[in-house]
Amino acid sequence: xxxxxxxxxxxxxxxxxxxxxxxxxxxxxxxxxxxxxxxxxxxxxxxxxxxxxxxxxxxxxxxxxxxxxxxxxxxxxxxxxxxxxxxxxxxxxxxxxxxxxxxxxxxxxxxxxxxxxxxxxxxxxxxxxxxxxxxxxxxxxxxxxxxxxxxxxxxxxxxxxxxxxxxxxxxxxxxxxxxxxxxxxxxxxxxxxxxxxxxxxxxxxxxxxxxxxxxxxxxxxxxxxxxxxxxxxxxxxxxxxxxxxxxxxxxxxxxxxxxxxxxxxxxxxxxxxxxxxxxxxxxxxxxxxxxxxxxxxxxxxxxxxxxxxxxxxxxxxxxxxxxxxxxxxxxxxxxxxxxxxxxxxxxxxxxxxxxxxxxxxxxxxxx
Amino acid sequence: xxxxxxxxxxxxxxxxxxxxxxxxxxxxxxxxxxxxxxxxxxxxxxxxxxxxxxxxxxxxxxxxxxxxxxxxxxxxxxxxxxxxxxxxxxxxxxxxxxxxxxxxxxxxxxxxxxxxxxxxxxxxxxxxxxxxxxxxxxxxxxxxxxxxxxxxxxxxxxxxxxxxxxxxxxxxxxxxxxxxxxxxxxxxxxxxxxxxxxxxxxxxxxxxxxxxxxxxxxxxxxxxxxxxxxxxxxxxxxxxxxxxxxxxxxxxxxxxxxxxxxxxxxxxxxxxxxxxxxxxxxxxxxxxxxxxxxxxxxxxxxxxxxxxxxxxxxxxxxxxxxxxxxxxxxxxxxxxxxxxxxxxxxxxxxxxxxxxxxxxxxxxxxx
Numbered sequence: 001x002x003x004x005x006x007x008x009x010x011x012x013x014x015x016x017x018x019x020x021x022x023x024x025x026x027x028x029x030x031x032x033x034x035x036x037x038x039x040x041x042x043x044x045x046x047x048x049x050x051x052x053x054x055x056x057x058x059x060x061x062x063x064x065x066x067x068x069x070x071x072x073x074x075x076x077x078x079x080x081x082x083x084x085x086x087x088x089x090x091x092x093x094x095x096x097x098x099x100x101x102x103x104x105x106x107x108x109x110x111x112x113x114x115x116x117x118x119x120x121x122x123x124x125x126x127x128x129x130x131x132x133x134x135x136x137x138x139x140x141x142x143x144x145x146x147x148x149x150x151x152x153x154x155x156x157x158x159x160x161x162x163x164x165x166x167x168x169x170x171x172x173x174x175x176x177x178x179x180x181x182x183x184x185x186x187x188x189x190x191x192x193x194x195x196x197x198x199x200x201x202x203x204x205x206x207x208x209x210x211x212x213x214x215x216x217x218x219x220x221x222x223x224x225x226x227x228x229x230x231x232x233x234x235x236x237x238x239x240x241x242x243x244x245x246x247x248x249x250x251x252x253x254x255x256x257x258x259x260x261x262x263x264x265x266x267x268x269x270x271x272x273x274x275x276x277x278x279x280x281x282x283x284x285x286x287x288x289x290x291x292x293x294x295x296x297x298x299x300x301x302x303x304x305x306x307x308x309x310x311x312x313x314x315x316x317x318x319x320x321x322x323x324x325x326x327x328x329x330x331x332x333x334x335x336x337x338x339x340x341x342x343x344x345x346x347x348x349x350x351x352x353x354x355x356x357x358x359x360x361x362x363x364x365x366x367x
Numbered sequence: 368x369x370x371x372x373x374x375x376x377x378x379x380x381x382x383x384x385x386x387x388x389x390x391x392x393x394x395x396x397x398x399x400x401x402x403x404x405x406x407x408x409x410x411x412x413x414x415x416x417x418x419x420x421x422x423x424x425x426x427x428x429x430x431x432x433x434x435x436x437x438x439x440x441x442x443x444x445x446x447x448x449x450x451x452x453x454x455x456x457x458x459x460x461x462x463x464x465x466x467x468x469x470x471x472x473x474x475x476x477x478x479x480x481x482x483x484x485x486x487x488x489x490x491x492x493x494x495x496x497x498x499x500x501x502x503x504x505x506x507x508x509x510x511x512x513x514x515x516x517x518x519x520x521x522x523x524x525x526x527x528x529x530x531x532x533x534x535x536x537x538x539x540x541x542x543x544x545x546x547x548x549x550x551x552x553x554x555x556x557x558x559x560x561x562x563x564x565x566x567x568x569x570x571x572x573x574x575x576x577x578x579x580x581x582x583x584x585x586x587x588x589x590x591x592x593x594x595x596x597x598x599x600x601x602x603x604x605x606x607x608x609x610x611x612x613x614x615x616x617x618x619x620x621x622x623x624x625x626x627x628x629x630x631x632x633x634x635x636x637x638x639x640x641x642x643x644x645x646x647x648x649x650x651x652x653x654x655x656x657x658x659x660x661x662x663x664x665x666x667x668x669x670x671x672x673x674x675x676x677x678x679x680x681x682x683x684x685x686x687x688x689x690x691x692x693x694x695x696x697x698x699x700x701x702x703x704x705x706x707x708x709x710x711x712x713x714x715x716x717x718x719x720x721x722x723x724x725x726x727x728x729x730x731x732x733x734x
Contacts, residue, residue, distance in 0.1 A: 034545060038566060044548040102515065106508035131555040132644060132669050138555050141473035144511060145548050148469065151518055152540035159537075160527050170526075173519035178401060181411040181512050188498040188505050199405060277499060302499045 008057065008365075009357045015065040016058035018082075019089040023052055026090060026153070047118065048146045048153075052097045054113040059362065060096060060213045061089035066354050067217030067239070070347025077223035084220055087157045091169075092213055094154035099176060101147035105140050106184060107276050108304075111263075119143035164219040164232070172212035179203025183279065190302060192279020194288075198248075200279060205254070206247020210362070214239045218346075235346040242341040242355070249334035249363040252327050255280040259315055260324070261366070271311040277302025286323035294321060335363035375424065375732075376724045382432040383425035385449075386456040390419055393457060393520070414485065415513045415520075419464045421480040426729065427463060427580040428456035433721050434584030434606070437714025444590035451587055454524045458536075459580055461521035466543060468514035472507050473551060474643050478630075486510035531586040531599070539579035546570025550646065557669060559646020561655075565615075567646060572621070573614020577729070581606045585713075602713040609708040609722070616701035616730040619694050622647040626682055627691070628733070638678040644669025648697075653690035661688060702730035 008016070027049040035042025068085045072078065103109075104117040111117060116124075123139025125131070131138070158169050183200045186192035192200075215236055218224065224232065258273035259282070273280060287298055294317045300310060318324050338359045342352045375383070394416040402409025435452045439445065470476075471484040478484060483491075490506025492498070498505070525536050550567045553559035559567075582603055585591065591599065625640035626649070640647060654665055661684045667677060685691050705726045709719045 030541075038549065040549055040552055041545045044545055044552075098515075102511050105511060106504065108504060126555060129556070132557055133555050133671065137473065137475060138551065140507065141551050142548065144469050144472060144514075145544050145551065147511075148465075148515075148518065149541065149544040149548075151515065152537065152544060155522055155540075156537040160530060160533050163527060166527050170519065170523040173522075174397075174516065177512050177516040177519060178408045178411055181509065181516075182405065182407055184505065184508050184512065185407055185411075188493060188500050189496070190499055304500065 070351030437718030578610035
């Protein structure tokens with residue numbers, strides 16, 4: 001076990017930079033192409049580009065990439081022709097931009113990755129320019145469209161591929177959207193019990209962020225289709241065994257950062273999860289352990305008007321019930337669980353070391 | 368030239384029914400699969416299904432299908448194995464559901480296809496059930512997610528395909544979103560001059576509704592890839608020459624129906640286009656021909672609070688300036704232009720007759 005990791009590991013930094021360069025090439029070509037038709041069309045792609053290129057962890061790209069490298073090396077096939085894999089990494093980051101842009105509308109988040117969100121800057125544009133219509137509706141309209149555009153570009157990056165890769169890509173998008181629906185609905189209906197929180201985390205974090213990028217990267221390795229169906233299934237299952245606990249750890253860390261984090265580092269407002277009443281295991285656990293006085297404080301969760309002082313009081317209760325310490329302990333157990341499964345992955349030993357470093361980062365990151 | 372067409376032609380009715388049956392099979396399988404995981408997930412797909420299955424013209428499916436049939440027959444290849452083409456028809460209708468669901472949020476439309484829109488019924492659900500949070504935000508959040516889900520399902524229907532089909536599918540989605548952006552932005556900035564209105568119509572109607580479905584259907588014909596690149600390019604270009612005027616006619620008819628139509632037939636509220644200040648050729652033309660008194664009435668366009676009486680006054684001006692008559696005449700010219708190009712299409716003569724009937728329907732429909 002390692003200490004709390006401040007900086008992302010080299011395994012993330014390198015592929016993040018290459019993915020970002022690839023994304024910039026793709027989007028700049030689109031900006032040039034559409035600006036020639038009408039500068040207002042180029043402007044739309046430029047707005048999307050600034051969101052896509054803003055600081056992101058590029059975690060999904062990293063999992064996809066290292067799974068591909070490890071599988072190539074395990075199979076003894078070449079891993080130097082990076083064309084398809086960089087497209088897949090770019091696809092994951094474009095899909096993440098799509099998900100975040102739409103998510104920020106649903107949460108009415110003011111900032112993301114340290115920048116004002118698209119729907120807020122575009123609403124502001126209507127006010128500043130004296131345009132007609134309701135600023136909120138315009139801002140959200142533009143954000144819906146730019147998210148949709150990111151989705152279309154993500155899919156274009158995947159393109160025609162093997163049936164195994166395509167099936168994973170289709171399934172992860174369905175899982176992502178249904179997970180989001182369950183999240184939104186259970187927050188509104190306030191029926192977000194612990195099984196619901198786990199289910200949401202499974203879709204949005206374990207599968208979408210970790211398991212599916214790892215599996216998709218593996219299926220892109222030259223030689224993958226030459227493996228027997230049984231061998232392919234073993235590789236897929238072992239990725240899932242490694243990725244599920246890690247995905248849970250990722251989500252629990254996200255939940256902790258959402259209420260305890262430093263918003264200059266997380267890039268999004270702290271307390272937002274409490275204002276929107278997001279169903280998290282942290283809150284569910286605190287609720288189960290609360291005294292009646294503490295429980296009455298927790299009932300304020302989900303009030304969009306919560307003040308900073310009220311949020312501080314709720315955070316105190318999360319600590320006092322022991323929920324924070326227990327969740328920290330649970331994250332450590334889950335990361336250890338994932339570590340124990342690295343050795344079973346059908347990847348070469350050197351990449352197994354990289355995977356272990358990625359697992360540490362996911363569980364112990366500070367943003 | 369035929370009289371105003373009331374009912375859709377048989378060419379539309381038949382493939383609409385088969386596309387709808389295929390859509391139902393796809394979505395029911397998804398509902399079963401997800402309900403087994405959590406009934407709330409099945410509920411999400413069920414909500415999408417009711418929108419997808421509600422009355423729609425299925426125009427894009429019809430153009431895609433008949434282009435495939437005509438190309439198969441022209442090439443002398445079999446057109447009896449309908450698997451791939453029905454998937455493509457379903458993809459177009461799912462993509463249309465995606466576009467409409469998101470469009471209805473941007474326009475805050477209350478009804479669509481004669482039913483209340485998703486964002487309004489879901490906002491109402493929050494009020495009725497006493498759920499927490501802002502009803503509007505929840506309703507729009509669900510509509511964003513269900514649109515996204517429809518987009519993912521549409522893509523899954525296209526799946527892995529030929530490079531030509533994939534390139535068209537990617538391009539039409541980018542065009543659709545950029546066209547929507549231009550529409551939204553020019554309505555807000557009130558810089559929707561006639562070239563802008565034409566540009567929006569070209570993306571949203573000519574390309575997305577007619578040219579791309581026709582081209583995509585042709586590329587799915589067995590034997591398509593066996594044609595020489597030059598022959599393929601000729602076929603693609605001739606589709607465009609036929610589809611562009613028809614697409615313009617479709618948009619002009621849509622604009623007329625949007626202000627003069629019968630909302631029990633169009634399924635959406637009449638006057639909505641005037642309230643949102645949509646840039647249409649109809650309005651641009653009236654503005655160019657208006658007397659100062661008429662021009663001052665037209666300045667109210669784009670006010671979301673327009674009353675029915677104010678809308679009636681604006682409609683009077685649209686008539687009095689001669690804009691309505693001129694647009695009707697222009698639609699007839701455009702449909703005639705398309706008719707004149709049917710004979711050049713690389714499809715068999717029998718399907719050319721069907722295409723001409725489709726062209727009539729598009730220009731002269733009443734909803």
